[in-house]
Amino acid sequence: MKNADICAEPHSDLLGVAEAVERLLADVEPVQGAERTPLKGAMGRILAEDILSPVDIPRHRISAMDGYAIRSSDIPAVGSTATLTVVGTSWAGRPFQERLEAGQCARIFTGAVVPEQPDTIVMQEQVDRRGNHIVIDADITPYDHIRHPGDDIKAGQRILEKGRQLDAADLGILASIGTVHVSVKPKVRVAFFSTGDELRPLGSALQPGELYESNRYTLHGLLQPLTVEPLDMGVIPDRQPELERAFAEASDISDVIITTGGVSVGDADLVKPTLEQMGRVNFWKIAMKPGKPLAYGTIGPCRFFGLPGNPVSVMVTFLEIVRPALMKMMGAQLKSPLRLQVPCQSRLKKAPGRQEFQRGLLARDQNGALSVTGCGAQDSHILSSMSRANCFIVLPPDCAGVEAGDSVEVEPFDVML
Ligand code: AMP
Ligand code: MG
Numbered sequence: 001m002k003n004a005d006i007c008a009e010p011h012s013d014l015l016g017v018a019e020a021v022e023r024l025l026a027d028v029e030p031v032q033g034a035e036r037t038p039l040k041g042a043m044g045r046i047l048a049e050d051i052l053s054p055v056d057i058p059r060h061r062i063s064a065m066d067g068y069a070i071r072s073s074d075i076p077a078v079g080s081t082a083t084l085t086v087v088g089t090s091w092a093g094r095p096f097q098e099r100l101e102a103g104q105c106a107r108i109f110t111g112a113v114v115p116e117q118p119d120t121i122v123m124q125e126q127v128d129r130r131g132n133h134i135v136i137d138a139d140i141t142p143y144d145h146i147r148h149p150g151d152d153i154k155a156g157q158r159i160l161e162k163g164r165q166l167d168a169a170d171l172g173i174l175a176s177i178g179t180v181h182v183s184v185k186p187k188v189r190v191a192f193f194s195t196g197d198e199l200r201p202l203g204s205a206l207q208p209g210e211l212y213e214s215n216r217y218t219l220h221g222l223l224q225p226l227t228v229e230p231l232d233m234g235v236i237p238d239r240q241p242e243l244e245r246a247f248a249e250a251s252d253i254s255d256v257i258i259t260t261g262g263v264s265v266g267d268a269d270l271v272k273p274t275l276e277q278m279g280r281v282n283f284w285k286i287a288m289k290p291g292k293p294l295a296y297g298t299i300g301p302c303r304f305f306g307l308p309g310n311p312v313s314v315m316v317t318f319l320e321i322v323r324p325a326l327m328k329m330m331g332a333q334l335k336s337p338l339r340l341q342v343p344c345q346s347r348l349k350k351a352p353g354r355q356e357f358q359r360g361l362l363a364r365d366q367n368g369a370l371s372v373t374g375c376g377a378q379d380s381h382i383l384s385s386m387s388r389a390n391c392f393i394v395l396p397p398d399c400a401g402v403e404a405g406d407s408v409e410v411e412p413f414d415v416m417l
Pocket of ligand 1: 198213
């Protein structure tokens with residue numbers, strides 16, 4: 001069957017995407033241990049411990065407004081006014097610490113601690129200030145504009161869970177409870193390289209038939225938000241001894257190897273036979289388009305993903321197949337990307353058989369309603385379609401095409417509309 005078009009094989013031989021992911025997840029383990037990092041370095045890392053807050057946030061009763069701290073018992077009856085004496089000021093960071101008697105109030109600013117006796121903040125716009133006095137009327141609502149201890153976070157509360165990928169809000173929360181260092185999972189080491197005799201590194205002169213190697217740059221970008229340790233191993237020609245040497249070197253220094261290209265059934269496709277010789281191999285033909293052939297296996301304890309060479313296939317197989325496995329290895333809680341049902345504005349060609357990840361443009365009309373349009377040519381070498389797209393249109397295996405107006409499932413990338 002060498003040189004046969006594997007795209008023409010019976011679909012019953014193909015493994016479903018969900019099943020492939022399930023098998024992978026069953027085969028990989030989270031990285032062991034933990035390391036401590038200063039807070040800023042924890043962005044995007046995976047939390048290795050549950051975080052309990054040692055304190056209430058806010059810590060004190062705090063004013064939410066610029067105004068006056070008063071006792072609600074001093075609010076006058078409807079139709080009358082009250083005149084209160086201003087006896088001091090509570091600034092943010094400089095509380096007013098004296099006792100306030102009936103008929104007295106304190107000037108107060110946003111973020112300042114509310115003195116003990118007042119229970120209400122009157123906005124400065126609501127008072128008539130006359131020298132050392134303010135005049136208020138009945139329009140004031142008791143207990144307004146005070147933030148209470150523990151409103152946000154209570155002492156002892158578990159605020160962040162082990163396995164969470166830390167985001168900007170989390171860094172802020174950790175700082176607010178006084179965290180200097182945080183315990184995160186060690187970085188998974190991911191070695192990656194391209195294979196192909198036709199590929200040349202950037203900066204070299206191209207001979208006829210050669211092209212600049214681009215998949216490593218795409219992979220670099222795909223790996224970055226995962227905060228793994230990327231190990232770029234360059235370009236390897238389609239020769240078994242060279243592949244063996246590269247695989248051996250990579251497996252010594254990494255937890256995961258990702259290659260692109262050379263994984264199909266052509267005479268120059270040597271990734272799978274090389275992996276077979278050096279370790280254990282599962283060769284899967286996955287019922288997905290693009291990205292059918294995928295070699296998964298191990299060299300020693302190192303996990304190996306041989307992705308197809310076409311640039312769009314690299315991205316689709318990485319995002320749908322490799323990423324979930326990497327997330328588990330990183331020790332992250334497993335989450336799936338958002339998928340939405342939206343109407344499709346364009347006609348989409350599709351043959352029944354494989355699950356397709358077509359490139360789409362999600363857009364919003366004047367009323368805020370979402371819809372998607374196909375990105376034109378969907379071949380697996382059209383990387384510009386991936387660049388234009390802001391979502392995958394995910395078409396199930398049995399779908400035989402989409403008419404304009406049909407509802408389709410989309411998986412948005414990081415989308416700003
Ligand atoms: P292969 O899977 O090795 O048969 O490659 C499929 C197609 O993808 C061929 O047209 C290759 O030239 C192209 N390709 C493979 N690897 C890369 C790469 N790293 N950068 C750009 N194109 C590539
Ligand atoms: Mg090749």
